[in-house]
Amino acid sequence: MATLLEMQSITKTFPGVKALDQVSFTVEEGEIHALVGENGAGKSTLMKVLSGVYPAGSYDGQVVYDGKPAAFHTISDSERVGIIIIHQELALIPLLSVSENLFLGNEVSKNGIIDWPETFARTETLLEKVGLREAPTTMVEKLGVGKQQLIEIAKALSKDVRLLILDEPTAALQENDSQKLLDLLLELKAQGITSILISHKLNEVAKVADRLTVLRDGATVCTMTRDEISEDRIIRDMVGRDMAHRYPERKRNPGEVLMEVKNWNVWHPELADRKVIKNVSFNVRKGEIVGIAGLMGSGRTELAMSIFGKSYGRDITGSVTIGGRPAEVGRVKDAVAAGLAYVTEDRKGLGLVLDDPILRNISLANLPGISANGVINEAEEQKIAEGYRGAMNIRTPSVHQHVVNLSGGNQQKVVLSKWLFTGPQVLILDEPTRGIDVGAKFEIYGIMNKLAAEGRGVVMISSEMPELLGMCDRIYVMNEGALVGELSADEASQERIMSLIVRN
Known part of the structure; x- marks a missing residue:
């Protein structure tokens, strides 16, 4: 098999940070080559070097494409020779x-x-x-x-296209859509198209990759052949240590009911005849992590957003009680005051102000907590942000760093910090680990367990069933806007969840 791409000793430095350190990477013609690593490992930076986003001359090392030295100064230059990148x-x-x-x-x-x-x-x-x-x-x-x-x-x-680069192509997809995309990659391979697949979904990588390269801290760790690929080895090489457990252990000891939603109905905001949420009732106990499973379009996000200040839908009916008292959730600020927080699945679009620094994002949902007489106390704002930076292990040189420059996992910790600063009793986490690596996922799981241990209630919406099974005390199953089942941790399995969805 001929070599299509060779990246030799690529080094890329930003002010104060060496993003890539002597990275070498080879792709054979006609193969699917997976590129994996934790957020911030350098995967996207390497692909931006390849595609001309970071032009030749802005990095050290050499790119050899189709047997010839290549100097791409723009994306158009790389596209002209058949290198196409599809971003997340x-x-x-x-x-x-x-x-x-x-x-x-x-x-x-x-x-x-x-x-x-x-x-x-x-x-x-x-x-x-x-x-x-x-x-x-x-x-x-x-x-x-x-x-x-x-x-x-x-x-x-x-x-x-000759070389197709896909950056987290299945991050936002349900299992069926993900499988269709992976099947298409295999079809394109049969047609002679070479692919580089960047993904955090290691089970998918193992299905389709011919070879796999691991990056860690901006350096190449290893390249594995298909026969050598295993999830355990990938994780070990990605994080630099063995992970005996994918999900941190927790003593399950739920208390009394903390939040109860009864007879919740929501109509589509634009389509007059479409009911999106149909008479849903569920509860969350103190110290409990409750999962909501379902396929894309089942109404999970619509349910969460409609409860959180009625920020989705119209003609909403039903009741919410928190701590045994009726909760007013008609507006977002009412829901926050009642002790509710919602971490959106779209952290970049709806969860963060990317061009603002970390400390401003953390204080955004609770400005009264850092101000007096309408004036922000900047020293207090910095103190609060530094506290969350330490408690949440946000990896950053300064809380004044703009959020856009953080990895996905660290961005998610900033979103969580923002809502924790409001002092919620119940947190609804919508796809809390989407698009983040296995090491950062473990940290997010640890934060969730800590919240439960403090007696708070956690509602976890996730498209990854193993994640729900590994983290939740109970799982509600949704389909077409209705709850179609409830399973305890002992009863739950992927088969039982899918069976409830298919039969209803």
């Missing part, structure tokens, strides 16, 4: 059609005028290649995340 945050424009997205900047034209019949014909061919049957004129905003991810791949195919 999809680069699609929701209010444009599938066709318009596929050929944006690469329009099919005749005499300077867009040739729509040819554009649509090419779109249909590309969609067929990735297994989609949508009309070329379909607006992208009407499609689910799984289909949008496939459209990104179709877009890459429209540019005659």
Whole structure:
């Protein structure tokens, strides 16, 4: 097998930080090569070097592509030779059609005028290649995340891709959509397309990768062949130690009911005839971690957001009690005052102000806690932030660092710190470990266990069933806006959860 890509002794330094330290990385033509490591290990930086985001001359070392030294100064330079990168945050424009997205900047034209019949014909061919049957004129905003991810791949195919780089392509996908995408990668491999797959889902990596390279602290740790790949070894090489348990141990000792939701109904904010949440009732006890399982579209996030200050939906009915007293949750500030906190699944879009420093993000939900007479006490704000930095192990040189520069795991700790500063009794965590590595996940689990040990109630929404099974005292199962089952930790299994979903 011929070598398609060789990155030799790549070193990339930012002010005060060496992001890559003599990294060497080789990809063979026609293989799926996985690149794994903790958040901040240097994976994305390495791919930005490769794709020209960090231009030649801004790093040390050499890139050899297709047997020739390569000096990419822009993304266009790398795309011209068939290197296409699909980022975790999809680069699609929701209010444009599938066709318009596929050929944006690469329009099919005749005499300077867009040739729509040819554009649509090419779109249909590309969609067929990735297994989609949508009309070329379909607006992208009407499609689910799984289909949008496939459209990104179709877009890459429209540019005659030779080396496809996918950064966390299944992070936001349910199991079925993830499997479709992995199957497509294998099909593309059969067609001769080479792929670099960056993923934290180690079970998926083990299914499709021909080889796997581990980065840690900006350096290459090892490269494994398919026969050598195992989840335990990957984890050990990623974090630099053996992890005997994927989930930290906890004494389960739930107390009295802390929060109870009764007969909760929510209608869609725009579609008049669509009921999104249907007569849902559930409770959370002191010191308990309660899971909510379900497929994408089952209503889990809509349930959580509607309870948290009615920030989703309309014509909401039902009651919430916290600590035995009726809780007013009509507005977000009312829900916070009642002792409720909601950690959104979209930490970058809804959970954080990325261009603000850590300390401002932490204080954002509780400004009265750091102010007097309407004036912020900056010394107190810094003191509070430093306290959470230590308690939550937020890895940063300063609480004045902007959140956008943190890894995903550290960003998630900032979001948690923000809500903990409000002093909640019940925390709803929506996909709390999405897009973060196995080491950071373990830390988040430890924080959840600590909250439970303090007598707080934790509601955990997750698409990863092993995570729910490993962390929760009880699991509620949702399907099509309704609760279809409740399982204790002893009763719960992936098979039983799926059985409840399929039968209802």
